[in-house]
Amino acid sequence: MPQLDVDGATLTYDDEGPRDGEPTPLVLVHGWTANRHRWDHQMTHFADARRVIRLDLRGHGESTGGGVRTIAELARDVLALLDHLKVQRAVLVGHSMGGMIAQTIALDHPERVERLVLVNSIGRMAYSRGRGLLMAASTLVPFKLFVAANIQRAFAPGHPREEIRAHVRASADTPREVVMTLYNAMRAFDVLDRAGEIQVPTLMIHGYHDIQLPVRQMLRMAKAYPDAVVRIIDAGHELPVERPAELTTALDRFLTAA
Numbered sequence: 161m162p163q164l165d166v167d168g169a170t171l172t173y174d175d176e177g178p179r180d181g182e183p184t185p186l187v188l189v190h191g192w193t194a195n196r197h198r199w200d201h202q203m204t205h206f207a208d209a210r211r212v213i214r215l216d217l218r219g220h221g222e223s224t225g226g227g228v229r230t231i232a233e234l235a236r237d238v239l240a241l242l243d244h245l246k247v248q249r250a251v252l253v254g255h256s257m258g259g260m261i262a263q264t265i266a267l268d269h270p271e272r273v274e275r276l277v278l279v280n281s282i283g284r285m286a287y288s289r290g291r292g293l294l295m296a297a298s299t300l301v302p303f304k305l306f307v308a309a310n311i312q313r314a315f316a317p318g319h320p321r322e323e324i325r326a327h328v329r330a331s332a333d334t335p336r337e338v339v340m341t342l343y344n345a346m347r348a349f350d351v352l353d354r355a356g357e358i359q360v361p362t363l364m365i366h367g368y369h370d371i372q373l374p375v376r377q378m379l380r381m382a383k384a385y386p387d388a389v390v391r392i393i394d395a396g397h398e399l400p401v402e403r404p405a406e407l408t409t410a411l412d413r414f415l416t417a418a
Contacts, residue, residue, distance in 0.1 A: 186250070187253065201405060231261055238261060284377070303332075312328065319402060356386060
């Protein structure tokens with residue numbers, strides 16, 4: 161289980177697959193309160209033929225550290241890991257907050273990105289008045305209830321309750337300071353007006369039942385991308401664990417497209 165020390169954090173990561181430089185390495189970035197194991201299905205599938213890298217973001221999973229206040233700071237951690245591994249160019253795949261990190265890297269360091277995959281992610285947080293009031297009120301409840309409320313509503317109706325409870329427990333293990341500061345970082349994230357600057361082929365894959373980051377917000381972003389493919393799947397916000405095989409298939413097709 162390799163680790164890297166970066167600016168007061170110890171990042172735990174996996175680096176598997178061939179190192180001959182072809183095809184371009186795949187880098188998997190998880191979302192808020194999650195960990196690198198969100199990508200188990202994709203790691204197993206792709207690492208036979210391609211180098212695949214995934215990490216626990218600082219303060220998540222088996223990584224330590226906090227103090228981060230912005231999505232850009234998390235992006236710098238990912239770039240530090242890629243520099244350490246001597247990966248100059250990658251296919252970035254980000255789920256939710258991980259997609260925000262991937263967009264930040266694509267905008268600020270376009271030379272490092274060959275293709276971009278955004279899973280249940282958007283370029284600007286936008287709340288209706290009612291949902292904004294609900295989300296603001298949720299921060300006033302005890303921490304574990306705040307986490308549970310946000311994770312439970314991330315899954316599509318009918319998802320097995322025991323699986324949801326397991327994800328709630330794992331998310332609640334993320335330190336409170338990390339959870340709350342990154343919650344605010346996501347609320348502040350806004351690169352929608354710069355979306356047209358991202359010139360690389362991009363796959364936007366979204367759960368139809370996502371009420372955390374609704375499909376219409378992703379479609380608003382897709383209109384601004386010059387080279388985007390959109391795929392909608394019958395899932396909620398947690399597509400990597402709700403429909404892992406379908407996500408892998410969509411990603412595989414995108415990576416092998418001319």
